[in-house]
Amino acid sequence: MALNPSSERVYEHRLDNGLWLLFEPMPWLPTLSTTLMVPFGSATDPDGQEGSATVLHDWIQRGAGKLDSRAHSDALEGLGVRRGGGAGREMASLSASFLASELAEVLPLVASMVAEPRLDEHEFAPARELAQQELHSLADNPTQRLFNELMARFLEGGQGRSPYGTEAGLAALRAEGIRQDASRRLGPGGAILALAGGATWDAVKDGVERAFGGWRGSSVDLPEPVLQRPGRAHVAADSAQTQIGLAFPAPLPSDPDAYVYDLALHVLSGSMGARLFTEVREKRGLVYSVGASYRALHGFGYTLGYAGTTPERADETLRVVLAELARLSEGVAGDELERARVGTLSSVVMQGESSSARASRLASDALLRGRARTLEEIRVEVEKVDLAHMNDYLAEHPFPDPTVVTLGPRPLAEEVAA
Amino acid sequence: MSVDTSGAAQGAALRSDRTVLGNGLTVVGEHNPFAATVAAGYFVRTGARDETAEIAGVSHFLEHMMFKGTDRRTAADINRSFDELGAQYNAFTSEERTVYYGAVLPERLSELLDLLSDMMRPALRQEDFDVEKNVILEEIAMYEDRPHFRVFEVAGRRFWNGHPLGHSVLGGQDSIRALTREQMLTYFGRRYAPSNLILAVAGAYDWEAVTEEVASLTGAWEPFDAGRALARPDPAQGTGETEDSKLERVHTAVFAPGYAADDERRYAAAILGSVLGDDSGSRLFWSLVDKGLADSASLGHEASDGAGAFVGYVSSAPERATEVLDIYRRVLVQAQDDTLDAEEWRRAQRKLATGLTLRAETPLGRLVSLGVGYQSLGRYQSVQDVVDAVMRSSLEGGRALLADRPFDRLYLHTLGPANVPS
Numbered sequence: 149m150a151l152n153p154s155s156e157r158v159y160e161h162r163l164d165n166g167l168w169l170l171f172e173p174m175p176w177l178p179t180l181s182t183t184l185m186v187p188f189g190s191a192t193d194p195d196g197q198e199g200s201a202t203v204l205h206d207w208i209q210r211g212a213g214k215l216d217s218r219a220h221s222d223a224l225e226g227l228g229v230r231r232g233g234g235a236g237r238e239m240a241s242l243s244a245s246f247l248a249s250e251l252a253e254v255l256p257l258v259a260s261m262v263a264e265p266r267l268d269e270h271e272f273a274p275a276r277e278l279a280q281q282e283l284h285s286l287a288d289n290p291t292q293r294l295f296n297e298l299m300a301r302f303l304e305g306g307q308g309r310s311p312y313g314t315e316a317g318l319a320a321l322r323a324e325g326i327r328q329d330a331s332r333r334l335g336p337g338g339a340i341l342a343l344a345g346g347a348t349w350d351a352v353k354d355g356v357e358r359a360f361g362g363w364r365g366s367s368v369d370l371p372e373p374v375l376q377r378p379g380r381a382h383v384a385a386d387s388a389q390t391q392i393g394l395a396f397p398a399p400l401p402s403d404p405d406a407y408v409y410d411l412a413l414h415v416l417s418g419s420m421g422a423r424l425f426t427e428v429r430e431k432r433g434l435v436y437s438v439g440a441s442y443r444a445l446h447g448f449g450y451t452l453g454y455a456g457t458t459p460e461r462a463d464e465t466l467r468v469v470l471a472e473l474a475r476l477s478e479g480v481a482g483d484e485l486e487r488a489r490v491g492t493l494s495s496v497v498m499q500g501e502s503s504s505a506r507a508s509r510l511a512s513d514a515l516l517r518g519r520a521r522t523l524e525e526i527r528v529e530v531e532k533v534d535l536a537h538m539n540d541y542l543a544e545h546p547f548p549d550p551t552v553v554t555l556g557p558r559p560l561a562e563e564v565a566a
Numbered sequence: 567m568s569v570d571t572s573g574a575a576q577g578a579a580l581r582s583d584r585t586v587l588g589n590g591l592t593v594v595g596e597h598n599p600f601a602a603t604v605a606a607g608y609f610v611r612t613g614a615r616d617e618t619a620e621i622a623g624v625s626h627f628l629e630h631m632m633f634k635g636t637d638r639r640t641a642a643d644i645n646r647s648f649d650e651l652g653a654q655y656n657a658f659t660s661e662e663r664t665v666y667y668g669a670v671l672p673e674r675l676s677e678l679l680d681l682l683s684d685m686m687r688p689a690l691r692q693e694d695f696d697v698e699k700n701v702i703l704e705e706i707a708m709y710e711d712r713p714h715f716r717v718f719e720v721a722g723r724r725f726w727n728g729h730p731l732g733h734s735v736l737g738g739q740d741s742i743r744a745l746t747r748e749q750m751l752t753y754f755g756r757r758y759a760p761s762n763l764i765l766a767v768a769g770a771y772d773w774e775a776v777t778e779e780v781a782s783l784t785g786a787w788e789p790f791d792a793g794r795a796l797a798r799p800d801p802a803q804g805t806g807e808t809e810d811s812k813l814e815r816v817h818t819a820v821f822a823p824g825y826a827a828d829d830e831r832r833y834a835a836a837i838l839g840s841v842l843g844d845d846s847g848s849r850l851f852w853s854l855v856d857k858g859l860a861d862s863a864s865l866g867h868e869a870s871d872g873a874g875a876f877v878g879y880v881s882s883a884p885e886r887a888t889e890v891l892d893i894y895r896r897v898l899v900q901a902q903d904d905t906l907d908a909e910e911w912r913r914a915q916r917k918l919a920t921g922l923t924l925r926a927e928t929p930l931g932r933l934v935s936l937g938v939g940y941q942s943l944g945r946y947q948s949v950q951d952v953v954d955a956v957m958r959s960s961l962e963g964g965r966a967l968l969a970d971r972p973f974d975r976l977y978l979h980t981l982g983p984a985n986v987p988s
Contacts, residue, residue: 176600179924210856218852225847226909228916230924245924277858285861285881287814290711386812388710420633421645430641433700436708458707487649494652494671497602501928 158510158520159349166367167336167360170510170520171352172344174503180248180345181503182255183511186262187338188329189238190313191306191445192368196320199313200329202279203272203321205235208334209242210271212260217271224257235311237299238370238446239515245504248346255359262334263363272323283312290387290555291456297383298393298452298553304374307445335365340514344506373448378549382559390462390556394440394453394469396548401444401516407529408541413442413451414488415480416472421487423472428455434465440473444516453550462554463561470550477546479539489530496526582946583773587781590761590789594940595776596768596932596948604675604769605929607667608686609937611764612757614661614737615730615871616794623737624745624753626659627702631750632666633657634694636684641694647681654930661731662870663941669930672770676779683765683783686758695747703743706736713810713817713981714879720808721819721979727802731870759792760784766937769929796872799823803975809984816887816982817879820894822972824867824874827942832869833955834963835876839867840914841964842901843878847913849897854880860890865898871942876972884983891978898973906968911961919953 159171193200210217224231227250233242242261246254286293296310341360343352375397385391399409417424417440428438440453453473457465480488499505500523513520554560583595613625634641648655648668655668666685670678709715719734726732737745767776801823825831843850843865854863865878882890925931926949939947 177927179920179927181924217856221847222909222913225913225917228913228920230917230920231846246920247923274856274858278855278861281858281861281881281883284883285815288713288817388707389704419645419649421642421649426642426645429701430645431697433697434704436701436705456708457704487646490652491649494603495654497671498654498669498928498930501602502931503927504924 158522159353160520161353163336163357163361165336165361165363166338167363168340168514169353169356170340170342170514171349172506172510173347173349174345174506177346177503178247179245179503180251180343180347181245181507182243182258182341182343183507184242184258184262185239185340185511185515186334187238187367187370188240188333189236190309190311191237191370192333193309193313193317194325194329196317197325197329198309198317199279199283200317200321200326201235201240202311202313203276203318204326204329204334205233205240206275206278207267207271207326208261208265208330210275211266211268213264213266215260216266216268220257220260224254227254229254237307237309237311243504243508251347251351252355255355259359259363262339263360265330265334267323267327267330269323272326276318276321279313280318283315283318286312290385290389290391293385294383294391294393294553294555295452297381297555298395298551301379301381301553302376302395302450302551304376306371307373307448308376332366333368335367336360336363337367339367340511342507342510342514344510345503370446373445376551378551380552383553383555385555385557387556388458389456390459390554392455392457392462392466392469393553394550396451396550398442398449398451400447400449402518403449405541408533408538410442411485411488411492411530411533412476412480412538412542413440414492415484416440416476418488418491423475424469427472428465428468432464432468434461434468438469446516451547459557462556466552466560473547473550477542479542480535482535485533485535485538489533492530493527496523496530580948582948584946585777587760587784589784589787590759591763591765591780591784591787592940593765593767593777593780594936594946595766595771595773596936596946597771597773598769598929598932601769601929602671603669603929604672604767604771605667605669605933606675606678606682606765606767607665607933607937608682609764609766609941610664610758611662611762611794611941612792613659613663614733614735616757617733617753620741621745621749621753622734622741623702624750625664626735626737627698627742627745628750628754629657629659629664629666630698630702631690631695632685632688634698635689635691636687637689638684644681644685647677651677651681653678659735661733661735663938665934665937667930667933669769669928669933675771676775679776679779680783683780686763687787688754690747690751690754692747695750699742699745702736703739706739706742709736713813713815714881717808717817717819717979717981720981721806721821721977724806724979725801725821725875725977727800729797729799729801729873731799731873757792759790760787761789762792764937764940766933766940768933768936794871799873801875801975801977803977805977806979808979808981810981811983813982816882816884816980818881818887818891818894818978818980820865820878820880821977822876822898823975824876824972825869826872826874827869829869829874831963831967832867832874833959834967835867835869835874836918837911837914837956837959838964838967839865839876840918841906841910842898844914844917849901850878850894853893853897854890859886859893863894887980887982891980895976895978898976902968902971902973906961906964908961911964915957915959918956922949922953922956
């Protein structure tokens with residue numbers, strides 16, 4: 149299988165302040181993408197100030213260094229930078245994509261948001277107000293609401309908290325409190341900066357040293373994710389569809405059998421030919437959307453499942469989904485594994501063509517595995533997985549009981565919900 | 567000012583290809599020697615605008631049915647074949663077009679072309695039609711729970727005021743329930759003419775092999791005429807509202823007259839849309855989102871076949887809706903009264919140029935702009951051509967658009983809980 153030559157190499161460097169820099173060159177591209185991940189998120193929001201990370205993430209983008217909010221934004225946009233990011237459960241991210249020729253000018257503007265945010269008083273109220281608006285908008289977004297409710301019942305404490313925060317938490321926030329929060333957890337320790345695209349390692353390393361070398365500040369440790377006991381819950385909502393969400397623990401990304409698990413999940417839900425789509429949608433026409441996907445937090449892996457269907461078909465939909473989860477422990481067929489393998493390998497190559505996809509994969513590998521992987525390494529590991537071992541693994545590790553949350557006009561029937 | 571999008575001589579190395587087959591099918595390509603993959607897709611010039619009320623939603627339902635089997639393949643065969651190719655694939659339907667596409671490693675291109683071409687002559691079996699109808703009804707129910715989407719269904723219909731661009735892509739529960747397989751067959755027979763399709767290929771390929779294979783795969787397709795009458799739009803202006811007591815927020819869709827996909831002013835219109843309503847750094851952003859008055863406030867320009875529109879959205883708390891909508895409207899109207907600033911124009915140009923370049927990083931991303939561009943203009947445009955056109959588009963051109971005062975002719979539609987004044 150042909151891979152681009154650049155996938156042979158990921159460059160890494162640890163700055164003196166602790167920031168971990170990773171770079172993968174894609175010399176044929178005119179573009180460059182960066183992902184900066186800083187370890188503050190809703191899991192480490194101070195008690196009673198739920199939503200703090202989201203407000204902090206917004207506030208640091210409202211002026212930095214010598215530039216006020218407007219001037220800072222204009223400077224980035226004048227360079228044609230496309231921005232993204234947000235505060236998550238464990239990490240907050242700032243991403244940017246731009247023409248590689250602008251690297252030296254873009255980096256200081258990105259760095260200043262974390263190294264010298266102004267946190268001007270008059271920008272605090274609108275930052276908090278915006279977070280409150282977004283929290284209220286959740287009410288009109290049943291799917292997002294479902295996943296917040298599901299995570300709150302799946303994990304204890306920190307990681308169970310939604311980055312949207314709570315009404316009371318947001319109301320309790322004060323500018324001075326967020327400034328203290330920034331001094332507590334907006335530091336370079338545990339932060340990751342990943343870049344991919346059409347630049348040289350020398351230019352990237354020099355530019356990053358210059359822009360981020362002066363960043364100081366402390367960081368907080370993440371709490372260990374703690375599981376709640378699996379159970380069932382229903383959240384009443386006046387919606388056209390019943391939203392069904394499932395969550396259960398899965399191996400860590402660094403687990404020796406992580407690739408086995410990943411391919412098994414691909415057999416279950418990796419494509420329109422996969423088992424869930426075939427059984428729930430193609431054969432029975434129960435849903436438009438159904439699927440399962442792997443997620444990871446620091447030191448914890450899990451799988452999320454989802455189906456959306458009209459209330460009268462919700463019982464049958466959940467029954468079929470659960471049956472497919474259970475059936476996986478009976479093993480997969482050789483042709484199913486081969487399709488999952490070719491799909492995974494092909495998507496690795498496709499991901500390798502996009503600068504933003506590569507930058508975010510580098511960042512998540514660094515975060516969750518503690519090291520970067522080349523595309524070649526992934527290819528070799530995926531090729532290694534064999535059918536007999538996979539089926540032994542699946543027989544020995546049936547999926548654990550899931551936490552199931554439904555959101556819709558009425559709860560599911562007893563025999564399914566019991 | 568110019569922006570160079572070519573990395574390591576990539577721009578110079580791109581090659582465009584085009585062949586029109588005997589049956590009228592146009593095959594176009596953009597060969598990229600640096601690509602590790604290849605994407606291919608059929609772009610069909612048919613969509614909701616080509617439907618009557620009786621068959622509303624048939625284009626989209628048909629798009630689903632195209633995956634349900636052919637004389638050679640069952641639905642399961644099609645899904646399994648895509649998986650065996652390691653393809654990333656999907657399809658979408660809009661008012662304008664229906665697109666079926668996939669991306670694979672170069673050595674699987676021949677099989678992908680075989681599969682996609684076979685799908686273009688579907689079996690449309692009754693039993694598959696009956697099961698898939700339920701999936702379509704579930705999709706309609708899913709969007710009912712998405713007010714951000716729903717408000718555009720209503721607002722588009724009102725704004726386009728009888729023009730086919732206001733048709734719903736999904737159709738309604740009633741039209742879908744009543745739709746028969748025979749009606750779908752008739753529609754298919756009217757719209758899927760070889761001359762109404764473009765096959766686009768982007769990335770790593772051998773053109774001679776592609777055209778030979780496609781000619782053989784599609785040789786039996788009978789040519790016929792599948793035109794599209796371009797009615798002149800007479801868009802509505804003013805306001806409308808839909809009440810839904812279940813909602814917490816007020817969702818507002820905004821429309822104003824714009825420019826067609828082959829109108830040179832579309833570039834200036836896109837830049838103007840970004841100046842006024844990009845997600846970041848635009849006038850609406852600073853007036854509403856930055857201040858925390860609305861969690862979303864945007865505007866962009868959508869250029870379609872024969873007509874176009876500025877299309878926007880704003881979400882706010884019910885108690886603030888009046889204030890927010892006043893500000894939204896004032897930002898647009900004031901842009902007509904004061905003037906555009908050279909710096910904000912340049913920033914929007916540069917953001918658009920970056921966005922166009924980023925989307926073209928992958929063959930799959932490039933495929934869509936390649937196919938849509940060919941379909942709209944009947945000719946090839948490289949990404950650099952489009953970026954150049956954006957960067958050349960002058961501030962005076964933007965001012966000329968504002969001198970036509972499109973935002974005096976706004977249509978705003980609100981969807982939210984009761985008693986929201988618009």
